[in-house]
Amino acid sequence: MPDWAAQVLGSLVTPHSRGGFVLQVSYFQATGRFFSTERFRAADGAYVQQRYRLGEVEWARYDKATRFHHRRLILQQFGVAPFEQVEAAVRQQVTHFARQQMNPVAVFRSAVDTLRVRRWEVPTYAALAGVVTEAFRMVEQQLTTQLAALLTPAVRQQLDALFTTEEDAPAHSHRPYRLTTLKRSLELMRPMAIRANVQDYAVLQALFAQVHPVVQSLDLSEEVVRYYARYVERAQVFQVRQQADKKYLMVLCFVVYQYYQVGDLLTETLLQAVQTHRNAAQRETQKRVYCQQQDLTGQLRQVLEGVVSHGAALAQLEEVAFSFARTNEEKVTAWLAWLQTPAVADFAQLGHTAQQLRQGGGGSRIGPYYQIVEERSRALQRRLGEILRTVAYEGAADSPLAQALAQYRVRDGQVSPQPPTTFLKAAERAALAQAESPVSLYKALLAGHVADHLKASKLNLAHSLRYCPFDTYLLEAATWEQQRDALLAQTDLVHLRELGPWLSE
Numbered sequence: 001m002p003d004w005a006a007q008v009l010g011s012l013v014t015p016h017s018r019g020g021f022v023l024q025v026s027y028f029q030a031t032g033r034f035f036s037t038e039r040f041r042a043a044d045g046a047y048v049q050q051r052y053r054l055g056e057v058e059w060a061r062y063d064k065a066t067r068f069h070h071r072r073l074i075l076q077q078f079g080v081a082p083f084e085q086v087e088a089a090v091r092q093q094v095t096h097f098a099r100q101q102m103n104p105v106a107v108f109r110s111a112v113d114t115l116r117v118r119r120w121e122v123p124t125y126a127a128l129a130g131v132v133t134e135a136f137r138m139v140e141q142q143l144t145t146q147l148a149a150l151l152t153p154a155v156r157q158q159l160d161a162l163f164t165t166e167e168d169a170p171a172h173s174h175r176p177y178r179l180t181t182l183k184r185s186l187e188l189m190r191p192m193a194i195r196a197n198v199q200d201y202a203v204l205q206a207l208f209a210q211v212h213p214v215v216q217s218l219d220l221s222e223e224v225v226r227y228y229a230r231y232v233e234r235a236q237v238f239q240v241r242q243q244a245d246k247k248y249l250m251v252l253c254f255v256v257y258q259y260y261q262v263g264d265l266l267t268e269t270l271l272q273a274v275q276t277h278r279n280a281a282q283r284e285t286q287k288r289v290y291c292q293q294q295d296l297t298g299q300l301r302q303v304l305e306g307v308v309s310h311g312a313a314l315a316q317l318e319e320v321a322f323s324f325a326r327t328n329e330e331k332v333t334a335w336l337a338w339l340q341t342p343a344v345a346d347f348a349q350l351g352h353t354a355q356q357l358r359q360g361g362g363g364s365r366i367g368p369y370y371q372i373v374e375e376r377s378r379a380l381q382r383r384l385g386e387i388l389r390t391v392a393y394e395g396a397a398d399s400p401l402a403q404a405l406a407q408y409r410v411r412d413g414q415v416s417p418q419p420p421t422t423f424l425k426a427a428e429r430a431a432l433a434q435a436e437s438p439v440s441l442y443k444a445l446l447a448g449h450v451a452d453h454l455k456a457s458k459l460n461l462a463h464s465l466r467y468c469p470f471d472t473y474l475l476e477a478a479t480w481e482q483q484r485d486a487l488l489a490q491t492d493l494v495h496l497r498e499l500g501p502w503l504s505e
Contacts, residue, residue, distance in 0.1 A: 001025060004077050015054040020062035021070050022048050028078070032115070032122045034071050037062050075121060083121040090115065091131055096490060098135040101223035108132050117492055143218060144245050150214045151248060158210055159251050163241050177237045179251070182258055188269050189276075191382055197262055197269070198386040204259040205390075208463065211252055220253065222465070229257030260465045266387050267454060267467050273383045274451035277444070281376060285369045292368070299353045306350045309343060370431035370441065377440035384447050389413045393450065393459045394469075399423075401449050402459065408446065415439045423449055 001009070005025050012018045020037070023044060027035055037059045049057055075082055083090070093114055097107040111132065115122050122128070151159075162179040182200055187193035232240055232254040240247055320326065320334050338344065389409055395402030400422035407420060419442055421429050428445050435441040453459040454467060461467040480487070488494045 002077070005074075008073065009052075014061070015049075015057045016059060016062045017066055018052060019045065019048045019054050019057045020059070020066065022052065024067070024070050025074055028074055032080070033124070034067065034074075036067070079119060081118075081120050083123040083127070086118075086120045087131075090120070091135065093490070094131050094135040095139060098132070098139045099224070100221045101227075103223070103227075104132055104136060107135070114492070140246070140249075143220075143224075144249055146218055147214065147249050147252070150217050155210050155214060156248070158207060159248055159255075162251055163237060179232070179237055179240070179254075182254075183233055188265070188272060189383070194266075194269055194383055195386065197266055198390050201259070201262045201266060201390060204255060204262060207255045208259045211255055214252065215256055220256075225253045225257050228253035260463055263391060263461055263464050264466050266391050267461060267464070270384055270387050270391075270447070271451050271454060273380060274448050277373075277376060277380045278448065281369060281372045284372045284376075288368045288372070303350050303354055306347050310347050313338065313343060370428070370435070373444050374435055374437055374441040377437075377444040380444055380447060381440075385413055385443075388447065388450065391461065393454070394462055395453065395459045399453075399458065401453055404446065405450060405459075415442055 001022070002025075005021075009018060009021060012021060023040055024034055026044075027033065040059065045057065045059065048054065072082070090111065094107060094111050097110050101107065108128065111128060112122060114120075162182075163177060165175050165177055182204065184196070184200075187197075228246075228250045232250050240250055243250060317335065317338060320331055323331070326334075388405070389412060392409070393402075393405060395405075400420060404420040404423055407416070421432065421442075424432065424445060432438050432441055432445070450459060457470065460469040462469070462472075475487075485494075485497075488497055
């Protein structure tokens with residue numbers, strides 16, 4: 001117990017006052033809170049009675065007035081501000097938290113942490129829970145009020161259309177609401193599923209273009225958007241429609257979140273399809289190289305055996321040529337007979353085999369890997385062609401790949417006779433110049449470079465949850481300059497306002 005508390009304890013007379021004071025000091029040191037006598041633990045009370053020789057204590061006499069007096073004294077001595085003095089600041093802080101994340105439990109815990117860090121009194125659970133609940137109610141009311149003022153008739157009509165069917169007839173299992181069709185399960189690699197995802201993305205893209213100005217004006221955090229979007233995902237359409245005051249806010253957040261989510265899904269499809277394509281091409285390359293090596297070994301053995309046998313025959317002809325036992329007619333007859341043997345015909349066939357060995361085994365002029373990439377390009381295009389035409393990946397203005405991709409989208413996936421190749425490697429450009437189908441090889445190489453740049457964050461998706469540019473995670477410079485002091489206060493970083501002393505260390 002602190003010295004000041006021991007002095008105060010010495011001035012107290014009645015057992016219930018002394019015991020209550022000791023328990024309140026101990027509980028405050030442990031939890032930062034005060035408790036009524038009903039919350040006192042029996043074991044703690046018994047220990048205090050024995051430790052300070054209080055005798056029999058009538059805890060009921062430790063009334064509210066005495067508790068309030070002790071509370072004020074303890075707060076003053078520990079340098080903690082009473083909750084009623086800082087309640088307005090607490091409400092402001094909790095409202096700020098509520099705007100950032102729609103999770104009451106997380107907001108409650110963040111509020112408790114803030115109270116302790118700033119040496120403010122932690123109130124009762126009911127009091128703080130009431131503040132959190134009221135903050136969420138107020139934030140939601142503000143959002144719906146602002147949205148009602150921002151929604152134009154055209155945007156409202158587009159959102160209302162999601163609660164209807166394609167044929168404007170009653171919905172059933174074979175004729176779902178438009179909103180239901182946008183909630184279908186999402187898959188990665190099946191071509192039919194990819195096509196459905198691209199179609200959903202195109203619908204969401206058109207809706208997003210209309211609601212984006214409203215979203216920017218509302219300044220909705222990612223957590224708020226996710227909270228309402230997931231409610232729409234789980235709920236039935238009629239349940240959303242019954243939310244008269246909030247249905248537009250819910251559907252608006254759903255459109256935004258689903259647009260981001262489907263864009264990320266298509267990007268993941270692109271990355272996975274390219275990797276699968278590369279792995280298959282590498283396996284096929286290894287297989288062909290191995291088979292080619294086996295063929296080369298056989299051809300080389302055939303040529304060597306032919307040369308050896310031909311050399312033996314030439315040695316025999318040499319003996320005939322220099323033999324004095326034969327006449328010239330006999331020698332000519334022996335040579336002509338040899339020229340008509342199958343061995344000479346077989347040796348003549350070795351010229352083609354030797355020519356193949358000289359050229360490196362024959363096959364494609366661009367090498368097996370790029371030949372396989374070219375052969376498999378159509379299968380890759382069936383998965384990624386619509387993604388590259390629909391999803392607007394962005395890069396630096398001077399990026400050769402970003403310029404090539406923009407031209408690809410403008411031409412709706414058609415490759416010009418002289419497509420931009422600056423982004424390709426030298427070996428890829430050489431392979432493209434010698435390819436049997438340059439268009440197929442170019443599209444496969446383009447998809448591969450897009451995947452590599454996405455992984456390296458050199459290409460980004462502006463409206464995304466996982467692939468947006470890094471700068472979007474940062475505060476704008478103008479916002480920082482205008483709200484610097486308030487932001488530092490909200491995050492308890494006021495001591496870092498001047499970085500000079502910290503950087504010098």
